[in-house]
Amino acid sequence: MKKLILGSFCLLFFSLILEGQKQPESYCGYHEKSEWLTQYQQNPDAFLKRKSGAITYLPMAVHLVGKDDGTGHFPPRQVLDALCTLNSDFEDSEIQFYLEDEFNYLNNDAWYEHDFRGGRDMMVQNNVPANINSYFVDDPAGNCGYYSPGPDALANAKSCSGINDHTWAHEVGHLLSLPHPFVGWEGTDVNGNQPAPIRVNGNLVEFLDGSNCSNAADGFCDTKADYLSARWNCTGDGESRELIDPKGESFRVDGSLFMSYANDACSSRFSDDQTDAMHANVLNRRPELLKNPTPLASIDTEGGVQPLTPVAGETVSTGEVLISWEPVKNATHYYIEVSVFPNMAVLFEREIVTANEFLMKEISFERPHFWRIRPFNYFDFCTSYSDIFTFNVATASSTKTIEAIESFVVSPVPAESGNDLLIQLTTDESFSVNSSLISLTGQVLKTENLELNAGQQQFKFGLPNVPNGIYLLSLQNEKGERMIKRVVVN
Numbered sequence: 368m369k370k371l372i373l374g375s376f377c378l379l380f381f382s383l384i385l386e387g388q389k390q391p392e393s394y395c396g397y398h399e400k401s402e403w404l405t406q407y408q409q410n411p412d413a414f415l416k417r418k419s420g421a422i423t424y425l426p427m428a429v430h431l432v433g434k435d436d437g438t439g440h441f442p443p444r445q446v447l448d449a450l451c452t453l454n455s456d457f458e459d460s461e462i463q464f465y466l467e468d469e470f471n472y473l474n475n476d477a478w479y480e481h482d483f484r485g486g487r488d489m490m491v492q493n494n495v496p497a498n499i500n501s502y503f504v505d506d507p508a509g510n511c512g513y514y515s516p517g518p519d520a521l522a523n524a525k526s527c528s529g530i531n532d533h534t535w536a537h538e539v540g541h542l543l544s545l546p547h548p549f550v551g552w553e554g555t556d557v558n559g560n561q562p563a564p565i566r567v568n569g570n571l572v573e574f575l576d577g578s579n580c581s582n583a584a585d586g587f588c589d590t591k592a593d594y595l596s597a598r599w600n601c602t603g604d605g606e607s608r609e610l611i612d613p614k615g616e617s618f619r620v621d622g623s624l625f626m627s628y629a630n631d632a633c634s635s636r637f638s639d640d641q642t643d644a645m646h647a648n649v650l651n652r653r654p655e656l657l658k659n660p661t662p663l664a665s666i667d668t669e670g671g672v673q674p675l676t677p678v679a680g681e682t683v684s685t686g687e688v689l690i691s692w693e694p695v696k697n698a699t700h701y702y703i704e705v706s707v708f709p710n711m712a713v714l715f716e717r718e719i720v721t722a723n724e725f726l727m728k729e730i731s732f733e734r735p736h737f738w739r740i741r742p743f744n745y746f747d748f749c750t751s752y753s754d755i756f757t758f759n760v761a762t763a764s765s766t767k768t769i770e771a772i773e774s775f776v777v778s779p780v781p782a783e784s785g786n787d788l789l790i791q792l793t794t795d796e797s798f799s800v801n802s803s804l805i806s807l808t809g810q811v812l813k814t815e816n817l818e819l820n821a822g823q824q825q826f827k828f829g830l831p832n833v834p835n836g837i838y839l840l841s842l843q844n845e846k847g848e849r850m851i852k853r854v855v856v857n
């Protein structure tokens with residue numbers, strides 16, 4: 368088992384190194400302006416409009432695509448970070464995304480690294496109806512991301528979906544009808560030394576003075592002229608190098624728009640007209656997304672997360688161990704990480720659980736373990752980690768923390784509320800201990816003093832009437848050393 372674990376560590380290290388090497392050839396694979404947007408821009412008054420001041424909540428289905436062998440999925444921690452960034456990016460637009468269901472894990476080499484056709488198959492087969500469908504893969508057809516209008520879903524590269532990346536916001540913008548501000552220029556380099564042509568690839572080129580803004584490029588008059596269809600870095604004031612419009616006017620492109628190709632550090636907003644169009648697109652073209660959910664309150668981690676079991680510094684036996692913590696206000700889910708490294712660099716376990724406990728099975732590494740949790744709910748992903756907690760693991764024969772106790776067995780399993788527990792002990796010498804029944808919230812439910820004699824002995828410990836669940840039976844000597852057994856009441 369140890370070998371196997373070490374082997375998987377190496378694999379993990381290796382895949383961590385491999386990850387992030389792949390650079391997409393192009394930023395975005397969607398180059399269109401939708402017919403719906405053209406009609407909307409011709410007569411916005413004919414469309415339902417948003418009520419400013421009210422947040423629109425849209426359901427998001429997150430698909431995490433791995434390889435056939437079940438590896439390579441975008442890690443849950445990073446999905447939570449990406450969801451947080453997405454909601455921050457849409458906050459000013461009064462649109463927020465929530466989950467209706469857990470992440471959908473898919474294992475398929477042909478989807479993990481796909482061409483547009485493979486991506487289309489993936490979307491058609493897995494889209495969740497009446498949701499915005501987002502797929503996280505290793506290679507979305509050579510792009511950082513793209514929106515596919517046929518299956519009406521988007522695919523993002525894991526490597527372009529970090530906490531400071533805005534690819535997801537950009538692709539959701541496409542899904543909600545927004546083109547690039549430079550639409551028409553895709554794949555064409557602009558020559559900044561001479562005036563741009565009147566048309567590029569059949570599309571009108573936008574003038575700097577705004578005189579053709581409603582029918583050139585993206586059709587939005589509050590997005591400035593933009594001819595840059597390759598990723599670019601903004602200057603200190605958030606603009607591009609100098610370009611010349613068809614009338615001979617010099618200008619610099621505004622890098623602040625998510626829909627531009629300015630680098631992630633430059634972009635921070637949708638324009639008002641873009642925001643209105645996205646809302647109109649939802650109201651008129653996607654009413655099935657409007658389910659009026661009752662948003663869950665934000666996670667409240669004031670006072671921090673309190674660990675329950677194992678007790679801090681406790682030595683537990685190899686086998687299985689129950690990690691538990693006090694419930695966090697408003698949390699419906701917890702992401703837990705367990706590592707044998709104090710900096711959590713390589714994870715032993717990573718799971719999302721819905722209760723405030725996690726049963727770790729087959730723990731066999733005899734060394735300190737470290738764990739932390741990140742509470743969240745389906746509306747609030749911008750949460751931080753708890754402190755890192757630790758416990759020791761040793762083989763069953765060496766777990767005793769009260770030296771003089773050789774064996775400590777509690778039965779029956781499960782126990783019955785109101786009935787007796789049987790405590791069987793073998794000790795080296797005579798001494799007294801406090802035996803306590805403790806709830807997982809740390810409440811001491813009953814304490815009894817036991818006088819131990821050298822040799823074998825047994826005691827009855829009357830269980831109080833307690834609800835079904837998991838409790839701890841603790842023995843503590845005068846030096847403060849203790850031993851703990853789990854008691855299941857059913």
Ligand SMILES: [Zn+2]
Pocket residue numbers: 395396397537538541547
């Ligand atoms: Zn794009």
